[in-house]
Amino acid sequence: MNEWIDYYDSTHTIYVSSLHRDLHFEAIARDIIRYITSPDAVVLDYACGEALSAAKVADACAKLYLAEPAPRVRGRLNARFAPNTKIRVRSLDDLKKMDENSVDLVVMNGVAQYMTPAELDSAFEVIHRLLKPAGRFVLGDILPPGVGMIRDVLALLRFAATDGFLRDALIGLISTALSDYRQLRKRIGLQRCSQDEMIAKLGAAGFSAMRAPRNIGHNPWRMTFVAHH
Numbered sequence: 001m002n003e004w005i006d007y008y009d010s011t012h013t014i015y016v017s018s019l020h021r022d023l024h025f026e027a028i029a030r031d032i033i034r035y036i037t038s039p040d041a042v043v044l045d046y047a048c049g050e051a052l053s054a055a056k057v058a059d060a061c062a063k064l065y066l067a068e069p070a071p072r073v074r075g076r077l078n079a080r081f082a083p084n085t086k087i088r089v090r091s092l093d094d095l096k097k098m099d100e101n102s103v104d105l106v107v108m109n110g111v112a113q114y115m116t117p118a119e120l121d122s123a124f125e126v127i128h129r130l131l132k133p134a135g136r137f138v139l140g141d142i143l144p145p146g147v148g149m150i151r152d153v154l155a156l157l158r159f160a161a162t163d164g165f166l167r168d169a170l171i172g173l174i175s176t177a178l179s180d181y182r183q184l185r186k187r188i189g190l191q192r193c194s195q196d197e198m199i200a201k202l203g204a205a206g207f208s209a210m211r212a213p214r215n216i217g218h219n220p221w222r223m224t225f226v227a228h229h
Helices: 002-008 018-034 052-060 069-079 117-130 150-164 166-178 180-188 195-204
Strands: 042-046 061-066 087-090 103-109 131-142 208-211 224-226
Touching: 018 052, 018 103, 018 166, 042 052, 042 117, 052 061, 052 069, 052 087, 061 131, 069 087, 069 166, 103 117, 117 131, 117 150, 150 166, 195 208, 195 224
Parallel strands: 042 061, 042 103, 061 087, 103 131
Antiparallel strands: 131 224, 208 224
């Protein structure tokens, strides 16, 4: 995962425009909020990225932890949300020091594909320890086998056409084809997992899981799972 962390900690071109970036995080925040069942909930966003719309999530809960492995991104999160008393920024190592059974909802979205199986198992172990007995773990944007770059492109174009940045998306796709992201994805690859495999993997980590009706975010060909102790 370290090479992907370094990539997202750099000045990357994963978003085709600022509008794309903003709408991406708005959509994720909106979907996370749907899983918050109480204004008293403690929520953890695991490997949250820039989390530009995190304030909206914080408005729907009592406390929001933003855990992020990339140090520069984490610095921007601290600066961006310092005035918000509901939001706390943490490193992934910090999570190991948090109290057991202290979180009502954990969301890990768009992260598992960058992790080795061993890294994902370790993350599940930490999340299982933090989650309250009645809490929920939402694991989003899982790539199933057979869903490759073409489906990702189609999902982006649908998103762009609906929300008004189609021209930027077409230009951005050309840039992405020549970018470090494309080369890194080709060289390292992304982890994929079928529905049954992921349910079994979560089961081995102590969770009971099922696939959600829809994925978090804009890509309908990827999968989201909801898990409990």
